[in-house]
Amino acid sequence: MIDHNDTALTKRARLVVPGGMYGHMNARSFSATLPQYMASGDGCRITDTDGNTYLDFMCGWGPVVLGHRNPAVQQAVSEQIAKGDCLNGAAPVMVELAELLVDTVAHADWAMLAKNGTDATTACVTIARAATGRRKVLIAHGAYHGAVPWCTPVTAGVTREDRAHLDYFEYNDLDSLRAAVDRAGDDLAAVIVCPFRHDVFRDQELADPLFAKGLRELCDRAGAALILDDVRCGFRLDLAGSWEPLGVRPDLSAWSKAIANGYALAAVTGTDTLREAAGSIYATGSFWYSAVSMAAALATIRELRDTDAMQRMFDSGQRLRDGLAAQARAHGFEVVQTGPVQMPLLRFAGDDDFSQTRLWCDEAGARGVYLHPYHNWFLSAAHTTADIDDALDRTDDAFAALARR
Amino acid sequence: MIDHNDTALTKRARLVVPGGMYGHMNARSFSATLPQYMASGDGCRITDTDGNTYLDFMCGWGPVVLGHRNPAVQQAVSEQIAKGDCLNGAAPVMVELAELLVDTVAHADWAMLAKNGTDATTACVTIARAATGRRKVLIAHGAYHGAVPWCTPVTAGVTREDRAHLDYFEYNDLDSLRAAVDRAGDDLAAVIVCPFRHDVFRDQELADPLFAKGLRELCDRAGAALILDDVRCGFRLDLAGSWEPLGVRPDLSAWSKAIANGYALAAVTGTDTLREAAGSIYATGSFWYSAVSMAAALATIRELRDTDAMQRMFDSGQRLRDGLAAQARAHGFEVVQTGPVQMPLLRFAGDDDFSQTRLWCDEAGARGVYLHPYHNWFLSAAHTTADIDDALDRTDDAFAALARR
Numbered sequence: 001m002i003d004h005n006d007t008a009l010t011k012r013a014r015l016v017v018p019g020g021m022y023g024h025m026n027a028r029s030f031s032a033t034l035p036q037y038m039a040s041g042d043g044c045r046i047t048d049t050d051g052n053t054y055l056d057f058m059c060g061w062g063p064v065v066l067g068h069r070n071p072a073v074q075q076a077v078s079e080q081i082a083k084g085d086c087l088n089g090a091a092p093v094m095v096e097l098a099e100l101l102v103d104t105v106a107h108a109d110w111a112m113l114a115k116n117g118t119d120a121t122t123a124c125v126t127i128a129r130a131a132t133g134r135r136k137v138l139i140a141h142g143a144y145h146g147a148v149p150w151c152t153p154v155t156a157g158v159t160r161e162d163r164a165h166l167d168y169f170e171y172n173d174l175d176s177l178r179a180a181v182d183r184a185g186d187d188l189a190a191v192i193v194c195p196f197r198h199d200v201f202r203d204q205e206l207a208d209p210l211f212a213k214g215l216r217e218l219c220d221r222a223g224a225a226l227i228l229d230d231v232r233c234g235f236r237l238d239l240a241g242s243w244e245p246l247g248v249r250p251d252l253s254a255w256s257k258a259i260a261n262g263y264a265l266a267a268v269t270g271t272d273t274l275r276e277a278a279g280s281i282y283a284t285g286s287f288w289y290s291a292v293s294m295a296a297a298l299a300t301i302r303e304l305r306d307t308d309a310m311q312r313m314f315d316s317g318q319r320l321r322d323g324l325a326a327q328a329r330a331h332g333f334e335v336v337q338t339g340p341v342q343m344p345l346l347r348f349a350g351d352d353d354f355s356q357t358r359l360w361c362d363e364a365g366a367r368g369v370y371l372h373p374y375h376n377w378f379l380s381a382a383h384t385t386a387d388i389d390d391a392l393d394r395t396d397d398a399f400a401a402l403a404r405r
Numbered sequence: 406m407i408d409h410n411d412t413a414l415t416k417r418a419r420l421v422v423p424g425g426m427y428g429h430m431n432a433r434s435f436s437a438t439l440p441q442y443m444a445s446g447d448g449c450r451i452t453d454t455d456g457n458t459y460l461d462f463m464c465g466w467g468p469v470v471l472g473h474r475n476p477a478v479q480q481a482v483s484e485q486i487a488k489g490d491c492l493n494g495a496a497p498v499m500v501e502l503a504e505l506l507v508d509t510v511a512h513a514d515w516a517m518l519a520k521n522g523t524d525a526t527t528a529c530v531t532i533a534r535a536a537t538g539r540r541k542v543l544i545a546h547g548a549y550h551g552a553v554p555w556c557t558p559v560t561a562g563v564t565r566e567d568r569a570h571l572d573y574f575e576y577n578d579l580d581s582l583r584a585a586v587d588r589a590g591d592d593l594a595a596v597i598v599c600p601f602r603h604d605v606f607r608d609q610e611l612a613d614p615l616f617a618k619g620l621r622e623l624c625d626r627a628g629a630a631l632i633l634d635d636v637r638c639g640f641r642l643d644l645a646g647s648w649e650p651l652g653v654r655p656d657l658s659a660w661s662k663a664i665a666n667g668y669a670l671a672a673v674t675g676t677d678t679l680r681e682a683a684g685s686i687y688a689t690g691s692f693w694y695s696a697v698s699m700a701a702a703l704a705t706i707r708e709l710r711d712t713d714a715m716q717r718m719f720d721s722g723q724r725l726r727d728g729l730a731a732q733a734r735a736h737g738f739e740v741v742q743t744g745p746v747q748m749p750l751l752r753f754a755g756d757d758d759f760s761q762t763r764l765w766c767d768e769a770g771a772r773g774v775y776l777h778p779y780h781n782w783f784l785s786a787a788h789t790t791a792d793i794d795d796a797l798d799r800t801d802d803a804f805a806a807l808a809r810r
Contacts, residue, residue, distance in 0.1 A: 009497060009500050012500050012504065013499070013500045013503065015504075015507075015515075016500070016503040016504050016506075016507045016514075016515050016516060017499075017500075017503050017515060017516065017517065018515050018517060018675075018680050018681070018683035018684035019684035021495070022517055022683075022684065022687075022688055022689060023687065023688060023689025023690075023693065023694075024689050025493070025494050025495065025689070025694050027494055034493075034494075035494065036494050036495070037494055037495055037496065037497055037499075037500070038489070038492035038493060038494045038495070038496055039488060039489075039496065039497070040488040040489045040492075041488075041489035041490075041491075041492050042489075046489070046492050046493060049497060054493075056493060058493045059493075060491040060492060060493060060691070061493070061691060062691065063491045063691055063692070064491055068489050068491075068492070069486075069487075069489060074486070077486070081474075081479070081482070082474075083444060083445040083446075084443065084444075084445045084446035084447075084451070084473055084474060085446075085667050085668070086446075086465035086468045086469055086473075086667030086668075087443035087445075087446050087451050087465060087473070088430070088439075088443060088451060088459075088461060088463045088464075088465060088466070088775055089430050089432055089439075089440065089441050089442055089443045090426070090430065090441070090442055090443070091442065091443055091444065092414060092442055092444070092454060094418075094422075094442075095414050095417050095418045095421070095422075095442070098418065098421040098422050099417065099420075099421050101421075102420075102421045109421075110421050110422055110423050111421060111422065112422065112423060112427055115520040115521055115669055115690075115692070116520055116521065116524065116690040116691065116692070117690070117691055118690060119521065122553055122554070125562075126553075126554060126561070126562035126563070127562060128562070129562040129563075129564065130561040130562030131562075135564050147687050147688060147689045147690065148527055148531075148553070149527070149531060149555075150554075152686075152687045153687060154685075154686060154687035156531070156535040156682070156685040156686045156687075157530075157531035157532060157533070157534040157535030157682070157685075157686050158531070158534075159534065159540050159569070159570055161566040161567075161569035161570065162566075162567075164564070164566035164569075165564055165566065231691075256691055257691050262490050262491030262692075262695070263490070263491075263692075264520055264669045264691075264692035264695060264698070270423075275423050276423070277561070277562070278423035278424075278427075279423035279424035279427065280559075280561040280562075281557075281559060281561045281562050282427075282428065282552050282557045282558060282559035282561075283427055283428060283552060284427060284428025284429050284430070284552045285428075285520075285521040285522070285523060285552065286465070286466060286467065286468055286521065286522055286636075286661055286662050286669075287468070287520070287521070287667075287668075287669035288428065289428075289430050290667070290669060293669070370493055
């Protein structure tokens with residue numbers, strides 16, 4: 001077990017960082033065996049500052065879709081760094097990337113680039129309001145759309161007015177959505193929704209195709225924008241957009257995380273109807289024109305498109321899920337595995353406070369498998385069959401250790 | 406003259422980017438001779454996609470403080486890239502950087518890291534509200550603090566409630582500040598202010614030391630946080646903080662731009678009084694723990710601290726200002742030069758619509774000097790005496806061309 005308050009780095013950090021660490025990567029909040037600080041990454045493996053290596057099933061909480069230090073991406077990054085990054089104006093890679101996004105994403109007629117997922121979701125909401133001249137935005141209860149006052153899950157420092165024009169519905173519940181649409185009346189600007197329900201601290205839930213289609217119809221009838229928050233799922237499930245398999249296209253999509261294999265980038269894509277509104281808002285940032293992350297995105301998306309990376313991620317995820325299910329059964333545990341196999345989550349049945357799941361993840365962590373007890377995991381294209389089997393050898397031991405407790 | 410709607414790249418961009426370009430780097434909005442797209446940068450020179458090279462006095466609108474592709478920064482970046490960037494948890498460079506910020510910035514007892522300047526200003530406001538349990542935030546009329554609904558200068562898509570708890574005062578006017586503090590009453594959370602008045606479309610105005618001291622006293626009396634928005638000035642005027650020469654220390658500072666010589670990074674620093682509140686808000690982002698930009702920041706700040714970079718920036722800025730003043734006189738023009746010499750701005754006297762200033766900047770642009778007609782410029786430590794003299798040869802021609810019109 002690790003005392004997260006008592007390693008050399010965490011002790012130093014507590015002096016100069018509020019709480020020692022902030023945000024979703026605060027290891028103390030989710031693990032007793034996984035370290036706070038990491039020294040390096042290579043493919044699907046990461047190594048901590050004490051030299052312990054882990055099979056990585058968080059992938060930086062999503063961004064690392066091709067594996068750490070993917071050669072194609074690193075090559076593109078090196079080439080762009082040798083030219084320049086933060087220039088006065090964008091580099092040609094910006095135009096190439098916007099073209100590639102428009103070619104790749106089914107609904108996209110245009111693209112804008114930013115740095116954070118929150119930049120993209122905030123811009124989507126602002127564009128929808130600018131386009132419609134309306135104010136109300138509907139959000140699913142419990143959904144995560146970013147970490148600023150209008151959407152953060154923690155309300156310290158948030159005022160009531162920051163959320164004055166938000167209203168809520170239940171994911172996959174058309175009746176509750178319809179009621180919220182009715183409440184908004186002729187002031188409905190947008191509905192923002194994730195491709196599937198991936199809230200923390202609960203089983204994941206795929207989108208009901210009828211819900212998605214009904215949402216599309218309600219938005220069309222109301223003249224409101226359908227915003228798909230594809231920040232977490234994008235470029236891992238379907239390159240054309242995570243609702244493309246459902247046949248439902250958004251008006252606006254927010255992208256980030258996996259778009260550049262870990263380099264800081266976000267994007268908004270939209271339809272022609274919203275092009276003028278998108279050009280009317282002031283969306284900008286000091287590093288939004290920086291070329292290196294765009295070069296990384298070009299390489300990442302092309303690699304995902306031109307290789308069997310997407311299929312391999314699916315196959316690896318399926319192999320992991322099947323293996324974990326068999327192990328749980330063999331050790332006498334009932335587990336619930338939810339979400340797409342590329343973004344899996346495992347919870348022990350009846351483990352409402354996640355205590356047993358935490359213990360199992362701790363046992364896995366101690367055996368070199370990096371898993372999270374209540375936030376979905378991520379596969380990457382660097383996870384091979386052999387890597388999954390390696391991980392499964394270790395999780396089998398973790399189940400056995402839990403059974404002995 | 407360039408037709409910004411008609412170059413190969415801008416024509417392609419107009420198809421896939423709203424308006425062809427967005428935000429502050431939209432070249433069409435400020436220049437008829439400077440191109441939208443840049444191919445490379447080296448020291449204080451940048452080269453466009455047609456091979457034309459410019460002496461760069463915008464430095465990416467601030468970030469590039471040591472010059473493009475500074476060797477010390479590039480070396481640190483290469484070394485960190487070879488280890489990893491976006492890992493599960495931070496790398497040791499995060500602790501080193503937080504320690505360096507606390508050592509370097511006079512008021513800082515702790516630091517948090519983010520990506521955009523807007524992330525930092527938004528976090529400062531949220532921390533102040535969390536700490537005080539109050540809502541009102543005072544802002545100087547015309548000041549720029551970011552590009553999201555609560556602060557963007559363009560109000561498309563912004564609702565009245567996004568700014569419900571903001572009130573305004575005149576920069577350098579203690580009476581107007583005092584009146585705003587009185588209006589906020591016991592609901593005053595913070596006053597946010599820039600180190601000097603650097604609003605676009607007007608002469609720059611240094612902070613009156615009496616205003617800064619009065620502001621500090623008013624905040625102390627009200628129990629409100631003084632937030633210094635050092636995003637634009639930070640790491641260019643005084644490493645300890647841009648109000649350190651005035652003897653006025655903020656409670657919270659927002660940093661970005663020059664902190665990592667162009668790599669995407671922002672920071673909040675604060676005093677111990679606000680440490681707990683800072684730990685209570687949910688401030689996070691997918692790339693906020695990424696190691697490469699932190700390694701770049703360590704190298705940048707050390708280079709600024711351990712060499713004569715700050716003095717050289719000042720000297721180069723002074724040489725440029727003196728040279729431009731002499732040239733204007735010689736050509737029969739009256740110009741107004743304002744702001745610190747490291748962040749200069751030149752306007753022709755009486756040129757209220759900036760039309761003459763634009764023409765002169767266009768002439769300079771056509772001669773390979775990258776200047777902006779209504780946004781402050783930036784010097785870097787890569788600008789040598791010879792570079793300034795080279796630039797002055799060209800601006801002399803620009804004045805002469807303007808005199809011939």
